[in-house]
Amino acid sequence: MKKLFIAFLTVVLTACSATGENPEEQRAAIAQMNQQVLADVEKASPGAMAQIKSAPGYATFSNAQINLIFIAAGGGYGAVHNNATGEVTYMDMYEGGVGFGLGAKDFRAVFVFNTAEALNNFTEHGWAFGGEADAAAKADEKGGEVGGGVTIGDITVYQLTETGLALQATLKGTKYVKNEKLN
Template sequence: MTRTLKTIFAITLLNLCVSMPALSKSAAEERAESDQMVQESLADFKKENGELASKINGAVGYAVFSNAGINLFVISAGGGHGVAIDNISGKRTYMNMGEAGVGFGAGVKDFRALMVFKTRESYDKFVESGWLFGAQADASAKAGDKGGSAESEGAVGDVEIYQMTEAGLSLEATVKGTKFWKDKDLN
């Protein structure tokens, strides 16, 4: 019973921290920080995979998210923020994300996700409804430039998904549902 209460408390605390609005930042400052995260993350992804630049340029659009996640025994949760970019119109849609899942594992990690949308339908559906379900297995132990990680890359329909760990320690195998939604304060 105590373990269950600790798990519920940790997940609730994580979700509160991720979903709380920044009290001292303006919307313009938050957009600028998100845009900077996108540029830095894209540079890191392209450094790791040279083919991504042409995939992104040839796509209808793409999205980059920064996410922090926690996995405690059989429950996982996480949340973050990001930007979806329409390559045709240039429009940026600022978004939030939250995820929950079940599986086995333990750990906490900070990671970046890149989604490349091959069709207009897949991009529009993502921006408007934002659900994504999937299975994930990974192991990571990383702090700064030290350590290593093994993340999954995959495709869901007309969307290619890439993930890169920034920092953390985790070993997990989970089935997750992730909800993405427009940030009403930044759009």
């Protein structure tokens, strides 16, 4: 249990910020993550890029999550892209939840905002509340994931597991906030 708790702290603390010593390096790391996530989503879901490009905007996030029996927590970072103006808003994400689960996973997500209102609401208020049930076992290119998430409002979500081993059924609250240092 002690090793799992140490893994929990490591995952949550390292997931909450983009790598880089200064804001310029962090923005560059987020831009690189953005391009990789978009390519991975298009590969996994052909046609997704057409939806992303035609939407008012989209966001890409790198997230890490850990579940210890009845508690779930996670953190990450990313950026919201306004397709109409070209504006990029850098954001962090924090989540906590309750339910049954055990394990940790590193995943990427793309949020496609199907309306300008959904885009603005997410950027300005950033809350999401939902449930999640999934099973994931992946290391490098081996393994797979079975999952289901909740879509709230006019947002389509694509999620890709990078690495991890998790079995969970949780209710979560997630807060997305603007990163003042990067904006």
